[in-house]
Amino acid sequence: MRPDTAPRHTAIRLAEYTPPVWLVESVALTFALDPAATRVSSEIVFALNPDRAAADGTDLVLDGEMLTLVSASIDGEAVTPAVDSKGLRLSGETLPERFTWRAEVEIAPEENKALEGLYISNGMYCTQCEAEGFRKITYFPDRPDVMTTYTVRVEGDRATCPVLLSNGERGETGELPDGRHFAVWHDPHPKPAYLFALVAGDLKKIDDRFVTASGMDVALEIWVRPGDEDKCDYAMDSLKRSMKWDEEAYGREYDLPLFMVVAVDDFNMGAMENKGLNIFNTRLVLASPETATDANYAAIESVIAHEYFHNWTGNRITCRDWFQLCLKEGLTVFRDQQFSEDMRSADVLRIKEVANLRGRQFREDAGPLAHPVRPEEYIEINNFYTATVYEKGAEVVRMLHTLVGPQTYREALDLYFVRHDGQACTIEDFAACFEATSDRDLTQFRRWWSQAGTPRIRVRMAHDAATGETALTVTQKTPATPGQADKEPLHIPFAVGFLSASGEALALDGPDGERRDTHVLELTRPSETFLFTGAPEAPVPSLLRGFSAPVILDYPHTDAEKALLLAHDSDAFNRAEASRGLALTAAQAIATGEADTVDPILPDALATALSRGGDPAFLALLLTTPGQEEIAASLAAQGRTVDPDAVYAAKTALDTAIATAAKDALIAAWHDNATPGPYSPDAASAGKRALKNTALGLLVSLPDGPARALASAQFDEARNMTDSAAALMALVRLGGPAAQAALDAFHARWKHDPLVVDKWLAMQVAVPEVDALERAKALRARDDIDWRNPNRFRSLVGAFASNHRRFHAADGSGYDFFAEQVAWLDGVNPQTAARMATAFDTWSRYDEARREKMRAAMGRILDQPGCSRDTYEIVSRLLG
Numbered sequence: 001m002r003p004d005t006a007p008r009h010t011a012i013r014l015a016e017y018t019p020p021v022w023l024v025e026s027v028a029l030t031f032a033l034d035p036a037a038t039r040v041s042s043e044i045v046f047a048l049n050p051d052r053a054a055a056d057g058t059d060l061v062l063d064g065e066m067l068t069l070v071s072a073s074i075d076g077e078a079v080t081p082a083v084d085s086k087g088l089r090l091s092g093e094t095l096p097e098r099f100t101w102r103a104e105v106e107i108a109p110e111e112n113k114a115l116e117g118l119y120i121s122n123g124m125y126c127t128q129c130e131a132e133g134f135r136k137i138t139y140f141p142d143r144p145d146v147m148t149t150y151t152v153r154v155e156g157d158r159a160t161c162p163v164l165l166s167n168g169e170r171g172e173t174g175e176l177p178d179g180r181h182f183a184v185w186h187d188p189h190p191k192p193a194y195l196f197a198l199v200a201g202d203l204k205k206i207d208d209r210f211v212t213a214s215g216m217d218v219a220l221e222i223w224v225r226p227g228d229e230d231k232c233d234y235a236m237d238s239l240k241r242s243m244k245w246d247e248e249a250y251g252r253e254y255d256l257p258l259f260m261v262v263a264v265d266d267f268n269m270g271a272m273e274n275k276g277l278n279i280f281n282t283r284l285v286l287a288s289p290e291t292a293t294d295a296n297y298a299a300i301e302s303v304i305a306h307e308y309f310h311n312w313t314g315n316r317i318t319c320r321d322w323f324q325l326c327l328k329e330g331l332t333v334f335r336d337q338q339f340s341e342d343m344r345s346a347d348v349l350r351i352k353e354v355a356n357l358r359g360r361q362f363r364e365d366a367g368p369l370a371h372p373v374r375p376e377e378y379i380e381i382n383n384f385y386t387a388t389v390y391e392k393g394a395e396v397v398r399m400l401h402t403l404v405g406p407q408t409y410r411e412a413l414d415l416y417f418v419r420h421d422g423q424a425c426t427i428e429d430f431a432a433c434f435e436a437t438s439d440r441d442l443t444q445f446r447r448w449w450s451q452a453g454t455p456r457i458r459v460r461m462a463h464d465a466a467t468g469e470t471a472l473t474v475t476q477k478t479p480a481t482p483g484q485a486d487k488e489p490l491h492i493p494f495a496v497g498f499l500s501a502s503g504e505a506l507a508l509d510g511p512d513g514e515r516r517d518t519h520v521l522e523l524t525r526p527s528e529t530f531l532f533t534g535a536p537e538a539p540v541p542s543l544l545r546g547f548s549a550p551v552i553l554d555y556p557h558t559d560a561e562k563a564l565l566l567a568h569d570s571d572a573f574n575r576a577e578a579s580r581g582l583a584l585t586a587a588q589a590i591a592t593g594e595a596d597t598v599d600p601i602l603p604d605a606l607a608t609a610l611s612r613g614g615d616p617a618f619l620a621l622l623l624t625t626p627g628q629e630e631i632a633a634s635l636a637a638q639g640r641t642v643d644p645d646a647v648y649a650a651k652t653a654l655d656t657a658i659a660t661a662a663k664d665a666l667i668a669a670w671h672d673n674a675t676p677g678p679y680s681p682d683a684a685s686a687g688k689r690a691l692k693n694t695a696l697g698l699l700v701s702l703p704d705g706p707a708r709a710l711a712s713a714q715f716d717e718a719r720n721m722t723d724s725a726a727a728l729m730a731l732v733r734l735g736g737p738a739a740q741a742a743l744d745a746f747h748a749r750w751k752h753d754p755l756v757v758d759k760w761l762a763m764q765v766a767v768p769e770v771d772a773l774e775r776a777k778a779l780r781a782r783d784d785i786d787w788r789n790p791n792r793f794r795s796l797v798g799a800f801a802s803n804h805r806r807f808h809a810a811d812g813s814g815y816d817f818f819a820e821q822v823a824w825l826d827g828v829n830p831q832t833a834a835r836m837a838t839a840f841d842t843w844s845r846y847d848e849a850r851r852e853k854m855r856a857a858m859g860r861i862l863d864q865p866g867c868s869r870d871t872y873e874i875v876s877r878l879l880g
């Protein structure tokens with residue numbers, strides 16, 4: 001469906017890639033900063049590309065949007081190119097094979113609320129150029145396969161912009177007339193334009209240093225607004241650990257004498273890996289025990305590492321075109337996951353990674369926005385910074401790691417760094433390094449990059465008591481996705497083990513004749529059977545250990561077998577998986593009316609696990625029951641129409657049953673896992689707080705239970721944000737005057753801190769127990785909050801849309817509010833608006849009345865005058 005009023009936008013296709021006609025030898029830029037009229041002068045040396053496609057001609061075509069061209073010349077001769085809203089063009093007929101282009105343009109950073117290109121956040125100039133923001137700064141071939149060196153001179157007002165930063169190394173600085181000054185920066189490493197960065201403003205710095213393995217002394221600087229200097233310790237510590245880890249795990253050293261991180265309030269993304277000058281959303285840099293939760297600390301550690309790791313996987317070796325985005329993102333997410341797994345508990349991290357993958361990527365893969373890890377076409381590339389490209393992309397690299405083993409994986413990456421340093425590459429280049437080092441043919445494996453959809457793996461077991469043979473018959477099938485009706489079988493690493501009926505680990509002889517606890521089978525055919533010997537009685541299979549592939553598993557474990565795995569499996573992931581499986585079965589039975597009460601098997605198993613003890617972080621995950629969205633997704637996967645009220649009832653019944661069975665153990669866990677004394681963000685302390693607060697959350701579901709007293713005490717006594725926010729959330733769920741008093745006290749204390757205000761906003765609209773719509777509307781009407789800021793907007797409107805019960809209210813009021821807000825944001829910030837609109841991607845799961853209301857709400861977004869290219873693409877794909 002495409003309303004007539006919506007603009008039509010054309011798609012860009014991978015198959016149509018051709019090399020750049022003109023290469024760039026060097027760039028020199030001068031910025032005369034001014035909020036309303038910044039002048040950008042460019043001097044670019046172009047050379048004709050000998051490898052260009054003949055059909056592309058030799059015209060000089062430069063990207064440029066929202067620019068006012070003041071002057072242009074070639075080798076000193078003024079020229080008058082043809083200019084339109086997308087860029088400019090000069091006939092190639094008169095161009096020499098090598099020339100110097102000079103141009104001056106004017107831009108207005110203060111009017112840029114889309115936050116792409118050069119803009120002003122809280123009085124500070126900053127840039128965001130990935131993917132195509134550089135074209136809003138000056139005319140340039142804005143594509144990642146044009147790499148060159150940059151020299152940048154930044155001129156600004158000394159009073160308002162005492163600090164002037166860009167990529168690379170510091171050069172000359174000096175004074176200018178009228179209270180202005182300048183700084184010159186030079187980056188010796190060739191880079192694509194999307195890695196360009198500039199920051200100017202009144203900033204304070206936190207200094208440290210790191211000496212690389214080969215002895216280079218690197219200055220580390222984190223730049224923040226005055227007053228935030230005391231919130232950077234953890235980011236700095238994470239940075240140093242990342243630098244060390246990358247040397248040890250990948251042999252990668254840093255390559256400049258300076259590495260800078262800047263924290264910015266208004267930012268569409270989490271963070272950006274600009275060469276030598278990473279720019280971060282404040283929420284991923286600033287942390288103090290009083291203002292940041294354990295989850296915030298973990299996210300800072302992970303994202304600081306991620307952006308730093310891009311220096312090699314993304315910056316030194318970049319993407320040939322944006323279809324290859326997963327080349328840098330999938331690989332770098334896998335690297336940051338490995339890092340976090342090394343810093344914390346690998347088992348706990350893996351369970352969280354998979355929960356995130358299922359919640360975001362499996363959802364994407366099951367709906368109208370499904371696309372391959374390497375998409376084949378797009379209208380707006382900003383719409384492809386997706387869970388599929390990032391998280392599924394990381395799973396694909398993880399599967400390669402599993403298939404070839406850690407040693408060959410390292411050899412393949414070493415080869416990749418040697419062979420492709422300084423180049424703009426493709427997935428084929430990356431895969432070829434694995435083929436060269438492993439002697440494997442990855443033709444079939446490469447389908448993981450090109451085929452969308454989550455494969456279903458069906459396993460059936462047969463045991464022969466006479467021979468002791470156990471046969472696993474495994475079939476794989478990937479469902480159709482938009483634009484891809486037929487799917488081919490994939491090459492899937494499938495890790496399996498076995499337990500005896502009493503729960504002991506069984507090391508069986510596998511198909512390769514080897515006896516192991518865990519066998520990694522390689523699935524390649526639609527259906528195949530694998531034989532194991534050595535089990536005199538029928539064993540209990542433990543399948544897809546460690547979540548060895550991003551697939552949906554179908555095996556008819558009985559509830560008793562799941563309880564056995566929950567209690568005894570040596571694979572921690574599958575212990576948590578058994579808990580999840582029992583929980584989903586129970587919730588589905590309640591939601592569909594097949595049962596009135598929750599089977600006691602899971603509550604009893606969890607009470608036992610809790611009383612036995614173990615790693616608190618792991619126990620917290622065992623006790624975390626599936627959310628409403630996950631229950632809804634599981635019902636939809638069975639082909640059932642989802643009733644949001646029934647899902648809420650099921651979730652409540654599940655939590656109540658667990659809290660009833662384990663009440664004493666939960667109260668004990670709350671008391672025993674207090675972390676008195678100074679706050680420490682380490683994994684062990686965070687694990688204790690996680691268990692304590694998960695216990696509190698479950699106790700909330702007991703009517704007249706102890707939760708109110710425990711939460712009040714915790715809220716009054718909390719000395720860190722983790723405990724404070726968890727207590728406040730519990731109070732909000734319990735409701736009543738005490739909840740409002742606590743919310744008011746919390747706001748009064750933290751209203752000056754935007755990142756804490758974000759938590760205060762989200763917790764009021766994300767819990768199903770409150771009238772979230774009424775609250776969301778009242779909060780949105782406040783004029784003491786800048787709703788154009790992506791963090792604020794997401795914390796209110798995004799959190800509301802994640803409230804399954806309230807967003808899907810039967811009268812459609814949740815959809816109407818949400819659509820109205822997205823339409824408003826689209827007029828300000830299309831990139832963030834389009835991302836928010838994806839909340840409608842599950843519309844087809846619901847009853848006809850809700851479907852119609854959601855489609856109508858989406859139609860209104862499309863119908864609004866000037867609907868952006870970003871939002872147009874997402875909403876029209878959602879509507880199909």
Ligand SMILES: [Zn+2]
Nearest residue numbers: 306310329332
């Ligand atoms: Zn990244």
